[in-house]
Amino acid sequence: MEKLVKNFDGKVAFYYIDIEKHPEVGQMLNVSHVPQVYLVKKGELVDSFSGVQDNDFITNFIKKGLE
Numbered sequence: 001m002e003k004l005v006k007n008f009d010g011k012v013a014f015y016y017i018d019i020e021k022h023p024e025v026g027q028m029l030n031v032s033h034v035p036q037v038y039l040v041k042k043g044e045l046v047d048s049f050s051g052v053q054d055n056d057f058i059t060n061f062i063k064k065g066l067e
Contacts, residue, residue, distance in 0.1 A: 001037070004058050012062055041065045 005014040019026030019034070029036070033050035039061060040046065047064055049057075 001035075001058060004055060004062065007059075008062060008066070011066060037061070039065050 002014055002016075005012050017025050019031055029038070031050075035052070036048065036050045038045060038048045047061065049061065053061075
């Protein structure tokens with residue numbers, strides 16, 4: 001995920017939260033599967049997915065945030 005985000009020339013930020021170290025965040029976000037990925041644009045949740053996905057899926061997912 002971090003490598004794919006770098007392909008967007010700084011237009012996308014990637015943040016990782018270790019829910020084992022910060023379980024309160026996992027509870028707050030209702031994380032039930034790992035990884036859980038959220039797409040947030042201008043403070044609003046646009047989309048999310050859980051589980052491992054291929055690079056094409058993730059690239060298209062990120063592009064949603066740039067539309």
